[in-house]
Amino acid sequence: MESFKLQSIIQGIPKAELHLHLEGSFEPELMFQVAKRNNITLPYDSIESVKEAYKFNNLQEFLDIYYAGAQVLLHEQDFFDLTWAYLTKVHSENVRHVEVFFDPQTHTERGVPFEVIIKGIHRALEKGKNELHISYKLIMSYLRHLSEEDAFKTLEASLPFKDIIDGVGLDSSEKGNPPSKFKNVFKASAMQGYRLVAHAGEEGPAAYIWEALDILNVARIDHGNRCLTDKALVKRLVDEKIALTLCPTSNVALKVIQKMDEHPVAKMLDKGIVATIHSDDPAYFGGYMNENYYQTITALNLNLNHIRQLAINAFEASWLSASEKEKHINEVNNYFDSI
Numbered sequence: 001m002e003s004f005k006l007q008s009i010i011q012g013i014p015k016a017e018l019h020l021h022l023e024g025s026f027e028p029e030l031m032f033q034v035a036k037r038n039n040i041t042l043p044y045d046s047i048e049s050v051k052e053a054y055k056f057n058n059l060q061e062f063l064d065i066y067y068a069g070a071q072v073l074l075h076e077q078d079f080f081d082l083t084w085a086y087l088t089k090v091h092s093e094n095v096r097h098v099e100v101f102f103d104p105q106t107h108t109e110r111g112v113p114f115e116v117i118i119k120g121i122h123r124a125l126e127k128g129k130n131e132l133h134i135s136y137k138l139i140m141s142y143l144r145h146l147s148e149e150d151a152f153k154t155l156e157a158s159l160p161f162k163d164i165i166d167g168v169g170l171d172s173s174e175k176g177n178p179p180s181k182f183k184n185v186f187k188a189s190a191m192q193g194y195r196l197v198a199h200a201g202e203e204g205p206a207a208y209i210w211e212a213l214d215i216l217n218v219a220r221i222d223h224g225n226r227c228l229t230d231k232a233l234v235k236r237l238v239d240e241k242i243a244l245t246l247c248p249t250s251n252v253a254l255k256v257i258q259k260m261d262e263h264p265v266a267k268m269l270d271k272g273i274v275a276t277i278h279s280d281d282p283a284y285f286g287g288y289m290n291e292n293y294y295q296t297i298t299a300l301n302l303n304l305n306h307i308r309q310l311a312i313n314a315f316e317a318s319w320l321s322a323s324e325k326e327k328h329i330n331e332v333n334n335y336f337d338s339i
């Protein structure tokens with residue numbers, strides 16, 4: 001298919017994004033603007049030199065730069081601007097529903113109050129719902145390189161805002177920080193009514209995916225690339241319809257795979273796994289939702305049935321109500337029937 005035609009098909013698909021770190025959507029232009037108004041000097045002298053620094057050999061090299069970038073976020077308005085910039089961008093790509101992560105500990109450990117972070121993010125999400133008609137869920141992620149005790153403090157700090165936080169996640173350095181390290185805080189989070197997800201099997205082994213399912217009781221897995229090495233795990237994911245939120249451009253940027261044509265998403269769809277695709281940290285990896293669709297489809301020669309399935313899976317795996325899911329899935333089907 002011609003590139004222009006494919007791009008316009010992708011643009012028209014009603015989409016849901018379920019794996020997006022708000023701090024990972026911090027574009028260098030906005031980072032410079034926020035740094036300037038907060039009187040913080042960035043270790044870069046231009047936007048070009050920031051982009052030049054975005055070359056990673058693994059997850060940790062990325063995380064070091066990602067946490068450094070987030071240091072300029074201080075005030076409620078900063079968190080609002082970050083979130084609003086993301087929403088306007090995905091609105092232009094026909095994204096209808098988002099379930100976004102934020103990393104409270106990245107900010108609270110610098111002395112930014114939880115309240116400041118959440119109020120800025122929430123105000124932007126509400127504006128997005130009202131003005132851009134993008135529905136949303138908000139997920140607070142625990143940083144797995146920190147202790148479970150620290151995660152408990154974060155859980156405690158979140159409780160006054162329980163009504164506007166839908167779930168908890170687990171992110172940051174995976175190797176050496178298995179899901180089981182957070183068994184108690186996930187249990188306590190579930191008791192507070194939070195839904196549960198976790199990054200697992202991005203760089204870590206399939207065993208971490210089992211732990212996320214059996215020990216943390218998560219409802220879906222973020223990444224999960226490594227599941228294909230374990231037949232029994234694939235069967236479990238298929239039988240229980242446990243979705244994987246895959247991030248193709250992230251996987252190439254962080255060398256989880258060497259090239260896009262090695263991406264496991266086609267095999268996963270063919271095995272019946274509820275695979276979905278998302279952008280993870282688009283400001284760092286150079287691709288929002290449309291670009292993730294485009295690169296995956298072209299590298300793996302995905303057909304229209306695959307593409308339709310990816311779009312449906314994202315709504316299916318979302319935390320929308322059954323009737324909201326049905327409405328979106330009907331829209332996706334009508335769209336594909338019309339092309």
Ligand SMILES: Nc1ncnc2[nH]cnc12
Pocket residue numbers: 021024059066171172173174199202250280281
């Ligand atoms: N891809 C990723 N893996 C783990 N933690 C993250 N935090 C932001 N992006 C991440």
Ligand SMILES: [Zn+2]
Pocket residue numbers: 019020021171199222280
């Ligand atoms: Zn992620």
